[in-house]
Amino acid sequence: MTGTTDTTRPAPLAGVKIIEISAFVAAPLGSMTLAQLGADVIRIDPLGGNIDATRWPITEEGTSIYWASLNKGKRSITLDLKSEEGQAIATELIAEAGTLITNLPARGWLSYDNLVAHRPDLVMLRLSGTHDGKPAVDYTVNAASGFPTITGSDEKPVNHALPAWDVIAGMYIANGILAAELERRSSGTGQEINLALADAMLATVGNLGYIAEIQTNGSTRGPLGNGLYGAYGQSFTTSDGREVMVAVISNRHWRSLGTATGLTDKLAMIGDLLDVDLGTEGGRFEAREAIDAVLRPWFAAHTAAESTAALAEAGVLQGEFQTFEELVRDDPQCSSANPLFSEIEQPGIGRVLAPRVPLTFHGSPAAPASPAPSLGENTDAVLAEVLGRTADDLTTLRERGILSD
Amino acid sequence: MTGTTDTTRPAPLAGVKIIEISAFVAAPLGSMTLAQLGADVIRIDPLGGNIDATRWPITEEGTSIYWASLNKGKRSITLDLKSEEGQAIATELIAEAGTLITNLPARGWLSYDNLVAHRPDLVMLRLSGTHDGKPAVDYTVNAASGFPTITGSDEKPVNHALPAWDVIAGMYIANGILAAELERRSSGTGQEINLALADAMLATVGNLGYIAEIQTNGSTRGPLGNGLYGAYGQSFTTSDGREVMVAVISNRHWRSLGTATGLTDKLAMIGDLLDVDLGTEGGRFEAREAIDAVLRPWFAAHTAAESTAALAEAGVLQGEFQTFEELVRDDPQCSSANPLFSEIEQPGIGRVLAPRVPLTFHGSPAAPASPAPSLGENTDAVLAEVLGRTADDLTTLRERGILSD
Numbered sequence: 001m002t003g004t005t006d007t008t009r010p011a012p013l014a015g016v017k018i019i020e021i022s023a024f025v026a027a028p029l030g031s032m033t034l035a036q037l038g039a040d041v042i043r044i045d046p047l048g049g050n051i052d053a054t055r056w057p058i059t060e061e062g063t064s065i066y067w068a069s070l071n072k073g074k075r076s077i078t079l080d081l082k083s084e085e086g087q088a089i090a091t092e093l094i095a096e097a098g099t100l101i102t103n104l105p106a107r108g109w110l111s112y113d114n115l116v117a118h119r120p121d122l123v124m125l126r127l128s129g130t131h132d133g134k135p136a137v138d139y140t141v142n143a144a145s146g147f148p149t150i151t152g153s154d155e156k157p158v159n160h161a162l163p164a165w166d167v168i169a170g171m172y173i174a175n176g177i178l179a180a181e182l183e184r185r186s187s188g189t190g191q192e193i194n195l196a197l198a199d200a201m202l203a204t205v206g207n208l209g210y211i212a213e214i215q216t217n218g219s220t221r222g223p224l225g226n227g228l229y230g231a232y233g234q235s236f237t238t239s240d241g242r243e244v245m246v247a248v249i250s251n252r253h254w255r256s257l258g259t260a261t262g263l264t265d266k267l268a269m270i271g272d273l274l275d276v277d278l279g280t281e282g283g284r285f286e287a288r289e290a291i292d293a294v295l296r297p298w299f300a301a302h303t304a305a306e307s308t309a310a311l312a313e314a315g316v317l318q319g320e321f322q323t324f325e326e327l328v329r330d331d332p333q334c335s336s337a338n339p340l341f342s343e344i345e346q347p348g349i350g351r352v353l354a355p356r357v358p359l360t361f362h363g364s365p366a367a368p369a370s371p372a373p374s375l376g377e378n379t380d381a382v383l384a385e386v387l388g389r390t391a392d393d394l395t396t397l398r399e400r401g402i403l404s405d
Numbered sequence: 406m407t408g409t410t411d412t413t414r415p416a417p418l419a420g421v422k423i424i425e426i427s428a429f430v431a432a433p434l435g436s437m438t439l440a441q442l443g444a445d446v447i448r449i450d451p452l453g454g455n456i457d458a459t460r461w462p463i464t465e466e467g468t469s470i471y472w473a474s475l476n477k478g479k480r481s482i483t484l485d486l487k488s489e490e491g492q493a494i495a496t497e498l499i500a501e502a503g504t505l506i507t508n509l510p511a512r513g514w515l516s517y518d519n520l521v522a523h524r525p526d527l528v529m530l531r532l533s534g535t536h537d538g539k540p541a542v543d544y545t546v547n548a549a550s551g552f553p554t555i556t557g558s559d560e561k562p563v564n565h566a567l568p569a570w571d572v573i574a575g576m577y578i579a580n581g582i583l584a585a586e587l588e589r590r591s592s593g594t595g596q597e598i599n600l601a602l603a604d605a606m607l608a609t610v611g612n613l614g615y616i617a618e619i620q621t622n623g624s625t626r627g628p629l630g631n632g633l634y635g636a637y638g639q640s641f642t643t644s645d646g647r648e649v650m651v652a653v654i655s656n657r658h659w660r661s662l663g664t665a666t667g668l669t670d671k672l673a674m675i676g677d678l679l680d681v682d683l684g685t686e687g688g689r690f691e692a693r694e695a696i697d698a699v700l701r702p703w704f705a706a707h708t709a710a711e712s713t714a715a716l717a718e719a720g721v722l723q724g725e726f727q728t729f730e731e732l733v734r735d736d737p738q739c740s741s742a743n744p745l746f747s748e749i750e751q752p753g754i755g756r757v758l759a760p761r762v763p764l765t766f767h768g769s770p771a772a773p774a775s776p777a778p779s780l781g782e783n784t785d786a787v788l789a790e791v792l793g794r795t796a797d798d799l800t801t802l803r804e805r806g807i808l809s810d
Binding site: 009012013024025029032033037051054055056057058059060065066068069070072125130131132135136137139140141142143144145146147148149150151152156157158159160161162163164167168171172174175176178179180181182183185187189190191192193194195196198199200202203204205206207208209210211212213214215216217219220221223224225226228229230231233235243244245247249250280281282285315317318319320321322323324325326327328329331333334338339340341346349350351352353354355356357358359360361362363364 | 414417418429430434437438442456459460461462463464465470471473474475477530535536537540541542544545546547548549550551552553554555556557558561562563564565566567568569572573576577579580581583584585586587588590592594595596597598599600601603604605607608609610611612613614615616617618619620621622624625626628629630631633634635636638640648649650652654655685686687690720722723724725726727728729730731732733734736738739743744745746751754755756757758759760761762763764765766767768769
């Protein structure tokens with residue numbers, strides 16, 4: 001590490017302008033990631049807000065914490081997107097910015113063919129459900145993925161609570177825009193990019209080996225509860241009723257687990273007992289039930305604090321399960337002691353801890369987290385600054401109902 | 406959509422060369438994503454392979470399907486990285502490539518300060534466990550995230566089977582390299598970038614609103630089984646014993662659900678019954694138990710095929726849960742009918758279906774999936790091509806044990 005961070009160079013995406021017309025998690029997260037890398041992201045919503053404007057969680061007064069969390073550091077404008085005049089203004093903004101991210105069907109005025117006529121080197125990324133145009137959301141994509149059938153302990157599928165496919169798709173969106181921007185700077189030419197949420201899932205399933213595993217070995221793993229596949233790992237209940245997760249990846253971890261628990265000799269017996277090589281990840285996976293049985297009483301006899309201290313000192317990978325409340329209230333990683341976070345004043349919500357992009361650039365640092373705008377907050381400023389609209393122009397647009405009062 | 410794809414323009418990252426020295430999921434996935442976008446990624450492993458070389462799943466003969474799936478489209482070289490001579494060759498390669506991705510501690514010869522002396526505009530991204538240098542892996546980061554405590558139906562934490570934090574961190578790695586590459590092309594200067602796996606988790610928890618929710622409302626949601634939070638969604642068992650997922654996001658979806666099931670009138674009664682506004686996502690979430698109770702008999706009286714057909718025709722978001730086996734064998738999305746996939750011949754594994762990057766670039770298309778190299782397959786070719794080593798040089802290096810036989 002260099003030790004010092006150069007704060008004079010602009011953020012990596014300084015000077016890049018992006019229009020977003022989207023809702024929910026994936027596309028807003030993709031463009032927020034680019035905003036956090038320094039891009040000027042202008043989110044255009046219909047008058048009154050898009051379908052996610054009041055999404056839960058909300059405050060007691062009804063402000064969407066969800067919306068605010070996924071739109072940090074953007075500018076927000078609202079237009080009557082059903083009117084030709086509103087569409088024309090949005091088209092002008094897209095042409096000026098040169099980059100568009102959307103999860104709308106991209107037909108008519110929002111089609112690539114129409115927009116590229118206004119901005120020849122346009123980069124436009126559209127998120128869809130499936131590659132062949134069917135609707136899909138995180139929950140339906142997840143059902144198809146196979147993962148719910150190996151999550152938990154029994155045969156009934158269990159959804160993960162994390163909207164993982166939306167988050168992964170959001171990251172792919174940022175990657176797609178960055179790659180196309182790089183390419184445009186060499187070629188001078190833009191392009192249309194498509195991403196299907198279902199394809200982000202399918203690519204991940206393939207990249208993690210599940211497809212080839214079935215094609216090669218004929219089947220895959222069943223549900224393993226909190227156990228790891230292909231290595232040793234398990235969760236245990238401690239004497240004070242907490243749950244801790246232990247993961248053994250390397251042989252060093254395995255030796256450390258024996259040292260920390262004083263169970264080296266008993267653990268070693270399992271090799272002969274089951275005729276497995278405990279010096280391999282696969283061997284430890286095969287012996288997992290016996291290892292569980294040897295370790296469980298040790299955890300049941302120690303508090304979470306005791307077991308955590310002993311395992312950490314020996315260098316075993318371990319972690320205590322915690323609720324979101326515990327994470328936010330007690331974990332120093334989730335506090336302004338972690339440079340990831342800063343306290344921001346979020347309009348309508350209050351003072352909250354907010355993350356910047358988790359990448360730390362030592363040369364051209366990304367800015368700390370900044371609040372989300374309120375809906376339509378930047379309409380006048382953006383139309384004046386980007387499109388040169390005068391105060392009179394804005395009044396006229398407002399009278400005609402293209403802008404909100 | 407343009408309809409046609411220009412196949413004459415090179416892939417977005419053509420001409421970019423990246424060295425990877427890493428293992429497991431996140432860093433290999435990050436650099437594989439860049440390889441799939443067109444970069445020339447050279448993975449350097451120690452002689453005999455890194456700690457992930459034989460990771461499960463494996464074939465009957467012991468070839469790692471895991472490794473092959475996470476290293477598609479890269480080149481592989483092996484060096485004695487413990488020797489000064491091996492380190493010097495790796496340093497030369499890093500200096501030539503100009504970009505390094507690693508999850509090693511980056512001390513000594515692999516420190517940024519040392520490497521930048523050999524390549525002044527170096528971009529180097531290092532993945533660590535936590536921002537303050539503690540070890541962490543997906544499983545321990547997940548335990549701390551809060552998500553296991555709301556996954557499944559009861560109070561005991563349930564790990565998701567998807568290594569979501571590793572995948573998300575891999576995507577952030579690709580974003581970090583792309584952003585720094587863009588910045589370098591303007592500034593002429595490289596930089597060091599750090600990413601902590603724990604920070605990728607914490608940023609996601611914050612971006613999804615969980616931190617602000619607790620700070621504002623004092624608490625968050627408990628486990629909801631397969632139910633959605635803040636909207637209506639649930640899984641149901643059909644008459645043929647299948648499980649299907651239903652998600653209602655918009656008011657149109659809600660009306661469609663009534664139409665598809667013929668239960669519009671009964672569903673409408675729930676509003677008065679519970680004094681909630683079923684025209685809002687929040688209202689439907691509050692009424693979820695009553696909605697479940699009205700819908701459950703309908704699913705129990707229909708087969709999965711019948712319910713899927715009825716719901717799809719009405720435009721309800723729904724999907725049948727399937728195993729990985731069913732996904733691979735029966736789902737046309739997971740076949741070469743989907744342009745995401747192609748059949749590749751993977752050495753040591755055989756003919757398998759493999760995904761390219763899920764982004765479809767209509768101007769500068771990313772290549773179809775290509776196989777992973779076998780370990781060390783490209784050692785001689787890379788040292789000759791990138792560093793100009795002659796056949797005699799390679800023989801000498803081999804005799805001294807710097808290269809494998």
